[in-house]
Amino acid sequence: MLDLFRPFFDGSYAPHGYCLLWQPELIWTHVIADALIALAYFSIPLVLISFVRRRNDIVFGKVFWLFALFITACGLTHVMAIWTLWDSVYGLEAIVKVVTAGASVATAATLWPLLPKALALPSPAALRAANAELAATISERDAALARMREEMAQREQAEAALLQSRKLEALGMLSGGIAHDFNNLLQAVGGNLELIERRSTEPDRVQRWSRNAHKAVQHGKALTSQMLAFSRVQKLVMATVSVAAVLDNVSELLKGSIGPSNRLEIVPIDEDLAVATDKAQLELAILNLVINARDAMPKGGTIAISAEGRTGDVHADLPVGDYVEISVRDNGVGMLPEVLERALEPFFTTKVVGEGAGLGLSMVFGVARQSGGTVQLDSTPGAGTTVSLILPRVPMRAVGQEEGNVAETVTEGGRSLAGRSILLIDDDDGVRETLVEALSEAEAKVVSASSGDVGLQHLRRMRPDLLVVDFAMPGLSGAEVASLARATHAGLPVLIVTGHARTAEVDAIAGPRVTVLQKPFSADTLIRTANSMIAESRRD
Structure with a gap:
């Protein structure tokens, strides 16, 4: 076995320079050429390794390492060519060539299967086309976003206009009841002032009549404040709102809106019930529900308003939590299933032209959704309807003072x-x-x-x-x-x-x-x- 490897380490061979007759021109030409080749070969793997290490996303990284090994081995063969000019280490040179051969075969074996994949890589022209297509797609997306923003702005304006028209529609429906209330106020003020003029020398009676007139003025002030809150265009302000206070504030308007043949019942409300919403919108929503209940009872009836706290899974559209359910119930004609299914759609109405725009329940639903809640409808034809406004409950805190006061x-x-x-x-x-x-x-x-x-x-x-x-x-x-x-x-x-x-x-x-x-x-x-x-x- 040792005899097999002895020739690799036998130093009796003549060096390669002997074959060149030790001609300096030939010797140094080989040295310089092999040295330059070796240096170039050694620098190329450094470039390849640096490239692969910096570009971790390279798909064919393995073949780059094989190329680095192969080219390094090639460089060593040229170093051995210089060495063997003066020293006959042909065995070591043979070993270097074997390593070079192995690296060459491994590189070739790896490279050929990669050829289809390399050919499948996009060409510069294809990349430019893809970039152009991507730029066009981005441009189209930006244009679509701009159109969407414009449509959203137009929708917000339309919704604001619809809300304002609903407010004005509600005020129109209230006009009869409000006129009646104000005629009563004017009668109270005028009558007391007339009594004061006639009996100005009776101080006790004058003071009593003056107090009566003052009460009538305060009642009128409350009515006008509510009318202004409903008719104005305002920014929506979310705040902690007491449900009991809202119903107390709007009760006079509700009484004036139901007509003489109907009766309004407001169940006592827990003072701790509060929700986060826009106060004016909530008042308008309750007013709309009462007006709808009134219209559902052409022969008269009872409208009942209640509010209670509920906890847990109160509605399929809402997460588990604490809520306040404000309900308006009537004993009117009720709604058929096909009407009930569409009742929350904007502009859907069963009223004749001129009696309503079909915005009432949709506006109530919009207030509920904006406040994180929903609306629930329960109706039986011939037995009446209950509309429940379900809003997330919040801790009660001191409510700020009304603006303008x-x-x-x-x-x-x-x-x-x-x-x-x-x-x-x-x-x-x-x-x-x-x-x-x-x-x-x-x-x-x-x-x-x-x-x-x-x-x-x-x-x-x-x-x-x-x-x-x-x-x-x-x-x-x-x-x-x-x-x-x-x-x-x-x-x-x-x-x-x-x-x-x-x-x-x-x-x-x-x-x-x-x-x-x-x-x-x-x-x-x-x-x-x-x-x-x-x-x-x-x-x-």
Whole structure:
């Protein structure tokens, strides 16, 4: 066995330089050529290895390593060619060639099966075409997204318009009941004032009749506040809402909407029941349900409203949790199964043209979904319908004050305005005279004007302690007067009185030293608010 390998280590062979007759030209030509080839061969594997290590996504990484081994072995054969010029280590050279042969065969055996896969790789032209197609797809997607955003914006505008039209439709349906209520209010106010005029020398009776008239005014104020909340265009504000408070606030409107042949029952509500929703939308939703119940009872009947807390799996469309179920039940004609199935669809209605747009229940369903809840319908033909508004229950917390009534809770200041100068601007003669009398009775020095232009002329000649201005006036509005006045009288406190809902114009100037007082208000509220604002401005 040893004899087989002895020739590999026998040093008796003549070196390769002997065969070249030790001619320097030949010797050094071989040395230089083999050295350059070896260096090139050694550098190529370094490039391949560096490339594979940096590109882990290369599909044919294994063959690159085989190429590196093969080319390295080739480089070693050229090193051995230089060595054997002076030293006859032909055995070692043979071993290097065997390793090179093995690496070459392994590389070739691996490379041939990869040929179909390599040919299947996309060409640069195919890649450019794919990139162009991808760019076109992205462009189409961007265009589709732009169209979708535009459609969503149009849909939101349409939904806002539908909601506003439903509010106005509901107000139209309420007009008869509201007119009846206001006629009663006017009768109460007018009758008591007439009695006061006739018996002005009887103080006890005058005070009683005055209190009765004042109660009627407060009742009218509550009605107009609800009407303004329903008719205005406003941003939706999610807040913690007491269910009992909502039903209490809207009860007068509900009574005025059901007609004389129907009866309204509101089951006592747990004060701890609260939901997170938009208060005005919830009130409008309940009003819509009551109007639908009224229309379902042409011969009259009873509409019952209740609310209760429910826990667990309350509806298939809702996750397990705590909910509040607000139900409106009537004993009217009920709905057929095919009508019940479509009752929540927008514009679907069984009423004749002119009696309804088919938006009531769909609007209620929209409020429920926006608040994380749903609507459940139960109806039996001839026996009545129950519509349940199911909303997630939230912990009860102190509910913020209604906007536009900020000044109602003023407690600072007394009833005396002695030494204070007030500029009062209101285009309504009756209101202006009443406010002047109230402020003058509190010993204020009052200068009044019937328009914004006249008021601004007064401002050029005086520096009042307070500006009281009506919001809605011909010509310059109260908001415009306030802005112009504060431009020339920095820090001037402004009290805006208005019979309208709070609007964006008012919000634009609202801030420090600007207070909004909702009509109607008492003389005591006006005086206390004025005192507080003047005192605060002087502290600053």
